[in-house]
Amino acid sequence: xxFISEFQSITENQINKLNLIKTPKGLYEPIEYILQxxxxxxxxxxxxxxxxxxxxxxxxxxxxxxxxxxxxxxTLLHDDIMDHSSIRRGKPTVHKxxxxxxxxxxxxxxxxxxxxxxxxxxxxxxxxxxxVFYQTSLEVCEGQQLDMDFENRQDVEIEEYIEMIRLKTAIxxxxxxxxxxxxGGAKKxxxxxxxxxxxxxxxxxxxxxxxxxxxxxxxIFGKKVGxxxxxxxxxxxxxxxxxxxxxxxxxxxxxxxxxSSINPDEKVKAITKIYSDLKIDEKSKELMNDYYxxxxxxxxxxxxKPEYKEExxxxxxxxMNRFN
Amino acid sequence: xxFISEFQSITENQINKLNLIKTPKGLYEPIEYILQxxxxxxxxxxxxxxxxxxxxxxxxxxxxxxxxxxxxxxTLLHDDIMDHSSIRRGKPTVHKxxxxxxxxxxxxxxxxxxxxxxxxxxxxxxxxxxxVFYQTSLEVCEGQQLDMDFENRQDVEIEEYIEMIRLKTAIxxxxxxxxxxxxGGAKKxxxxxxxxxxxxxxxxxxxxxxxxxxxxxxxIFGKKVGxxxxxxxxxxxxxxxxxxxxxxxxxxxxxxxxxSSINPDEKVKAITKIYSDLKIDEKSKELMNDYYxxxxxxxxxxxxKPEYKEExxxxxxxxMNRFN
Numbered sequence: 001x002x003f004i005s006e007f008q009s010i011t012e013n014q015i016n017k018l019n020l021i022k023t024p025k026g027l028y029e030p031i032e033y034i035l036q037x038x039x040x041x042x043x044x045x046x047x048x049x050x051x052x053x054x055x056x057x058x059x060x061x062x063x064x065x066x067x068x069x070x071x072x073x074x075t076l077l078h079d080d081i082m083d084h085s086s087i088r089r090g091k092p093t094v095h096k097x098x099x100x101x102x103x104x105x106x107x108x109x110x111x112x113x114x115x116x117x118x119x120x121x122x123x124x125x126x127x128x129x130x131x132v133f134y135q136t137s138l139e140v141c142e143g144q145q146l147d148m149d150f151e152n153r154q155d156v157e158i159e160e161y162i163e164m165i166r167l168k169t170a171i172x173x174x175x176x177x178x179x180x181x182x183x184g185g186a187k188k189x190x191x192x193x194x195x196x197x198x199x200x201x202x203x204x205x206x207x208x209x210x211x212x213x214x215x216x217x218x219x220i221f222g223k224k225v226g227x228x229x230x231x232x233x234x235x236x237x238x239x240x241x242x243x244x245x246x247x248x249x250x251x252x253x254x255x256x257x258x259x260s261s262i263n264p265d266e267k268v269k270a271i272t273k274i275y276s277d278l279k280i281d282e283k284s285k286e287l288m289n290d291y292y293x294x295x296x297x298x299x300x301x302x303x304x305k306p307e308y309k310e311e312x313x314x315x316x317x318x319x320m321n322r323f324n
Numbered sequence: 325x326x327f328i329s330e331f332q333s334i335t336e337n338q339i340n341k342l343n344l345i346k347t348p349k350g351l352y353e354p355i356e357y358i359l360q361x362x363x364x365x366x367x368x369x370x371x372x373x374x375x376x377x378x379x380x381x382x383x384x385x386x387x388x389x390x391x392x393x394x395x396x397x398x399t400l401l402h403d404d405i406m407d408h409s410s411i412r413r414g415k416p417t418v419h420k421x422x423x424x425x426x427x428x429x430x431x432x433x434x435x436x437x438x439x440x441x442x443x444x445x446x447x448x449x450x451x452x453x454x455x456v457f458y459q460t461s462l463e464v465c466e467g468q469q470l471d472m473d474f475e476n477r478q479d480v481e482i483e484e485y486i487e488m489i490r491l492k493t494a495i496x497x498x499x500x501x502x503x504x505x506x507x508g509g510a511k512k513x514x515x516x517x518x519x520x521x522x523x524x525x526x527x528x529x530x531x532x533x534x535x536x537x538x539x540x541x542x543x544i545f546g547k548k549v550g551x552x553x554x555x556x557x558x559x560x561x562x563x564x565x566x567x568x569x570x571x572x573x574x575x576x577x578x579x580x581x582x583x584s585s586i587n588p589d590e591k592v593k594a595i596t597k598i599y600s601d602l603k604i605d606e607k608s609k610e611l612m613n614d615y616y617x618x619x620x621x622x623x624x625x626x627x628x629k630p631e632y633k634e635e636x637x638x639x640x641x642x643x644m645n646r647f648n
Contacts, residue, residue, distance in 0.1 A: 023466075024466055024469045024470055024473055026469050026472070026473055027465060027466055027469040078428055078429070078432060081425075081428060082425040082428060082429065101405075101406040101472060104402055104405060104406060104428060105402070105406065105465055105468055105469055105472075107432075108402060108431075108432075108435065108465055109462060109465040109466075111432065111435050111436075112435075112458055112461045112462045112465065113462070115439055115454070115458050115461075116455075116458045116459075116462070119451060119454055119455065119458070123451065126450065126451065127443060127447065127450065130439070130443055131440075131443065134436055134439050134440045134443070135440075137436045137439075138433060138436045138437070138440070141351060141429055141432055141433040141436065142347075142348055142351055142433075144429055145348045145350050145351040145429055146348050148350070148425060148429075149348055149350055
């Protein structure tokens with residue numbers, strides 16, 4: 001039996017019970033809408049699982065878990081405006097279905113709702129939980145800013161990219177586990193090791209997402225392959241390619257990046273060829289594996305029952321196996 | 325000696341000490357910028373004053389006061405995007421000086437910063453303070469949504485307008501006082517009466533702002549007269565005029581409201597004439613005075629030293645005397 005998948009279902013049920021539609025509807029309907037678009041509810045499930053692993057009870061962590069999911073969806077809502085995305089999970093984004101003002105304001109209200117949910121934690125850990133949550137929230141904003149900054153920079157280093165995805169993606173997974181652990185009464189060191197586990201898994205996951213954009217099968221990955229290449233997105237693959245390319249390869253890369261009217265399929269094919277010549281796919285897998293190993297090392301230090309560790313290892317494995 | 329004005333200066337000094345500029349600069353510089361644009365710092369000053377009145381000490385309320393000011397400036401930042409405002413306090417708005425994405429994200433970070441500041445309150449009142457703060461924050465979002473909804477509605481009632489300005493403007497003043505009072509150890513009833521005082525003063529203040537848009541002197545008011553009329557803003561004056569106008573007056577009003585190319589000065593003059601014929605200026609002053617009286621009634625019930633009540637009465641009087 002898997003606790004994490006059970007907690008994913010519990011999250012889904014709890015979201016349905018939130019009873020979000022109040023007056024004025026223009027503010028609350030978009031909140032209900034984006035929460036109902038679905039998603040895997042991984043963050044709240046990890047939060048509840050961590051609480052359960054340390055205390056045998058997940059209930060004290062339900063509202064914090066929902067607060068994290070609310071915050072996560074708030075960031076998606078505002079990111080969609082900033083990235084001019086029209087579609088999320090196959091449906092129109094909030095700023096497309098309504099308008100930008102609605103998306104800004106409903107997002108703001110979601111952030112406040114998340115804060116309200118985070119108040120419903122055991123009082124003895126309230127300040128600690130909130131400190132972790134707000135520090136993480138601020139760092140997620142920093143990650144999004146770095147992501148936008150990188151669009152206009154030609155000198156992004158691989159280390160900077162890793163730091164950006166750490167902030168934008170990894171630490172919210174990490175904080176979900178840490179917050180659940182703290183509510184479950186974990187010792188500081190255990191909570192921190194779970195954080196490290198989540199952080200490394202988050203990094204591996206994002207690197208894999210970059211990898212799958214090029215090497216994934218659309219049927220499994222669920223997205224069209226090559227989108228990052230077409231958009232010149234400075235992923236690990238591209239940055240690593242720039243770093244390792246010889247003069248000729250750099251020149252070709254530059255041609256495809258700067259070309260204003262090209263056949264996108266040809267561009268994807270040409271850049272993928274340079275990646276393969278430079279074995280960027282292998283470098284990418286190596287780095288993913290490094291982070292996967294780091295996550296297991298951190299996990300092994302956590303004082304929870306072996307079967308719980310096994311579950312978290314399976315969870316990490318499942319994430320890593322998306323490209324098989 | 326005025327405590328409130330002293331606390332306004334203390335707020336200014338404390339803002340200068342916040343040390344906001346961190347990496348990435350693109351996220352933090354706009355926060356520093358909007359906070360340095362100035363403003364009267366009324367909300368934090370009222371928060372500290374309320375704390376002082378009940379405890380003889382304002383220091384435990386400093387961070388909460390700054391959190392409220394941070395939140396207030398966050399709402400200004402996002403409202404400026406939604407209202408397409410180019411200028412705030414004589415300087416370019418954040419989304420004009422930088423861009424919309426920066427304004428959205430820096431605003432989000434300000435909301436988080438506000439939450440972090442609100443954590444630094446005495447632990448025994450932390451949950452209560454935060455409940456008041458987040459409830460207020462959510463209601464401010466509701467007020468902004470109503471304000472936007474009203475732009476597209478032709479059937480806005482005066483009562484709805486009052487509710488909108490209550491949410492958008494009045495309750496943050498009210499909550500500032502209440503939060504300061506709670507930190508200062510006030511009894512529930514006293515904190516609630518101070519809230520009512522602030523709420524009524526906030527309503528009177530906003531009604532006066534509407535009034536001054538038409539009847540103020542640019543030299544004193546600091547804004548060009550008639551802007552609300554030109555923008556067809558559904559203020560108390562316009563809604564009251566529509567309610568009281570006869571058929572002919574309604575027809576003329578409708579002409580000026582619907583006209584697509586008109587001389588703005590003529591429009592202001594014509595609509596002001598209808599207002600005057602219907603004594604809307606007097607009705608407006610009466611309603612302001614009603615709220616002023618309500619604020620004094622609530623204030624009189626608060627158990628603080630008479631000289632502190634006198635200060636809050638003077639504060640209310642000063643606000644009300646802007647049109648003399």
